[in-house]
Amino acid sequence: MDARHDRSDFSNAKFDSGWSLRFSAEPAMHKPERAKLFSYHHRALILEEGDKASSVFEVLEGGVILFKLLPDGRRQIIEVLGVGDVFGLSATDVSDVAAEALTQVRVAVYDKRVIDSDAALRDRLFARLRQQMCALHDHALLLGRKSAQERVATFIMRLVPDRGGFACAGPKPGEGATRVDLAMTRQEIADYLGLTIETVSRAFSALRRTGIIAYDKQDAVAIGDVCRLCRLTGSH
Amino acid sequence: MDARHDRSDFSNAKFDSGWSLRFSAEPAMHKPERAKLFSYHHRALILEEGDKASSVFEVLEGGVILFKLLPDGRRQIIEVLGVGDVFGLSATDVSDVAAEALTQVRVAVYDKRVIDSDAALRDRLFARLRQQMCALHDHALLLGRKSAQERVATFIMRLVPDRGGFACAGPKPGEGATRVDLAMTRQEIADYLGLTIETVSRAFSALRRTGIIAYDKQDAVAIGDVCRLCRLTGSH
DNA sequence: CGCGGACTTGATCTGTCTCAAGTGCCGTGG
DNA sequence: CCACGGCACTTGAGACAGATCAAGTCCGCG
Structure with a gap:
């Protein structure tokens, strides 16, 4: 690993904006006028x-x-x-x-x-x-400095609302497995993460093998322990 | 190489915005008011x-x-x-x-x-x-998809004003070697390009060996043939 | 002259890519 | 209902670009 700048007391966890994606229409969406x-x-x-x-x-x-x-x-x-x-x-x-x-x-x-x-x-x-x-x-940080495993973990985390970021709520008590819809093919994920389709596929398989995620249809992923996945992102 | 989408007739050359960097104060700089x-x-x-x-x-x-x-x-x-x-x-x-x-x-x-x-x-x-x-x-394109050699070539090209972009002027007739000031250490360049310092150093050495660039002080680079360097960026 | 920091170069290691078979699934047509 | 083809994905084996480890070299400065 290169580019180590000693800041062992430092974690960017609290600065990570924790943006996430939503594809469904906002309930109270701003009414577009003159558009x-x-x-x-x-x-x-x-x-x-x-x-x-x-x-x-x-x-x-x-x-x-x-x-x-x-x-x-x-x-x-x-x-x-x-x-x-x-x-x-x-x-x-x-x-x-x-x-x-x-x-x-x-x-x-x-x-x-x-x-x-x-x-x-x-x-x-x-x-x-x-x-x-x-x-x-x-x-840019992901593309420049993260490993394949970290990239895929980060990608999945971004699809989990309100988790992994700046103001992470932590696990809700008694909450079951979190389900996310990838909405992208492996090729698209690869092109997004700067990897090949095979590397993405292997990373998903590895996450499944270790029990961190589960899926039957390959784009509907269940995350048993969000925090465990979050620790693999390299950011926390 | 993965992610090939057949568009053999396609080149993004003309869409590359060709932004470049200037560190010296603008002659007619906007006078900052209320700042x-x-x-x-x-x-x-x-x-x-x-x-x-x-x-x-x-x-x-x-x-x-x-x-x-x-x-x-x-x-x-x-x-x-x-x-x-x-x-x-x-x-x-x-x-x-x-x-x-x-x-x-x-x-x-x-x-x-x-x-x-x-x-x-x-x-x-x-x-x-x-x-x-x-x-x-x-x-993002550079970090996700370009080789080390392409990254370094792209980096140097960005320091050349008015060349390599959207509205590239082409070589001025009779123009000598173009000189650029890197203004960054090898470590900073590496951290910018998502590489290690050694890989950056090797890429610079390789460019020098092939005669595309020349330098004595390692941050003052002379580019003999800008177009030749430009062809190594992967963008054109 | 000697030290330190930035850079270079070489040798080796390794994570990811590449190439090559698979497997599973789904839609179509017999 | 099942055979078939096609597409997305998975998996394995091997290659290779770039990382890592380890000496150097160069140069400015006290």
């Missing part, structure tokens, strides 16, 4: 790298992945977005990433002028952007 | 993970690195910031990253209320944030 609404089906391409995109997209329901391709076909999934997340704003008026629907998806598209004229909307989108920025920071 | 000004010397810690930070920091002169630590001491440098870049805004009012001065640095710190009341300032900071978001996207 165009679009729907996309599972796996539909919403935006390509280089598409003109000066508007802001907000996910109302479902999941979206943002990815980039290298000329030789290598793919990196940059962000996995859930309800409330935003995309489409790049430095230029051309998108720097491609966007694909992970599930059936509903999005609101706001014109630049609408955003300029609506302070509340702007604040909401901006707050979310800051949240996504933190997620990108976390993910 | 507190601070200076930090080389290697000074500006912000720690977990520090209260609800204000926005803007780099006026010099370079800043943002990084995260894992409890066992592994470090990942998340962003390398130059003049005009911003930091300090996280999802909560607590910083999710630490910030350190890479050089002698001058920063402006804006209070939240000042930003709310000044549309021009807000637009400027927001535009820069979008730019940094694109840089984070690019960097």
Whole structure:
């Protein structure tokens, strides 16, 4: 292991923002006003790298992945977005990433002028952007410094609401196994975590073998002891 | 190599935003109004993970690195910031990253209320944030999918102004070797690129051996043929 | 001149990738 | 109802890029 900076008293546990993903529509979702609404089906391409995109997209329901391709076909999934997340704003008026629907998806598209004229909307989108920025920071740490096992453990933890982060609630007394829906294929998980599909598969198998997770359908995972999984993320 | 998605006709060259870094003060820098000004010397810690930070920091002169630590001491440098870049805004009012001065640095710190009341300032900071978001996207691709050699080549290219990106000017006729100042130690480069110091050193040595770069002092690099280096980044 | 810190280089180790078979499941058609 | 094909996933064996361990070298500074 390289890059050890001695801070043995230090843990970033309490600073981990503990963001997590939700694909189901928010019950009391902000009503989108002055926005165009679009729907996309599972796996539909919403935006390509280089598409003109000066508007802001907000996910109302479902999941979206943002990815980039290298000329030789290598793919990196940059962000996995859930309800409330935003995309489409790049430095230029051309998108720097491609966007694909992970599930059936509903999005609101706001014109630049609408955003300029609506302070509340702007604040909401901006707050979310800051949240996504933190997620990108976390993910850079994962991609640059975590082992395959730690990456997969971190990935699963991100799907558990209210756990593993900054304000982790701890296990609710008498709570059974937590169930999470991966909503991504092994290939997509691999492209997100900077691994190969085989390495991801082996990491899942290893977690299952040690009894930390269980699953029959491979995308519906039951976590017996969330804290035990959390300890494998490398962050705590 | 995994994750090949056949798009043989595709190149992301034209979408690469080609952001680059500048550490010297902008000649016609926006005059910071209603902001507190601070200076930090080389290697000074500006912000720690977990520090209260609800204000926005803007780099006026010099370079800043943002990084995260894992409890066992592994470090990942998340962003390398130059003049005009911003930091300090996280999802909560607590910083999710630490910030350190890479050089002698001058920063402006804006209070939240000042930003709310000044549309021009807000637009400027927001535009820069979008730019940094694109840089984070690019960097995720680098960390997740590029080889050591490609990472180092990409790193050096980012220090070359106006080249390798979206709107690459191409070589100026009659232009000699381009000189860039790395401004970072090998350890910092390694922590930024998700590699070890030895691997970074070997990559630099290999580039020198093949004549693509030259250097005496190890942080002052001369690039004979920028296009040749650019072809090693994996992006083009 | 001698020391320390940053870098380089070599030798070896190892985690992840690559290549190659599987296995399981689900939908289709006989 | 079952055979079939296709796709996603799993598993194993071996290769290899990059990490680790261990000397060096270079250079600035007291």
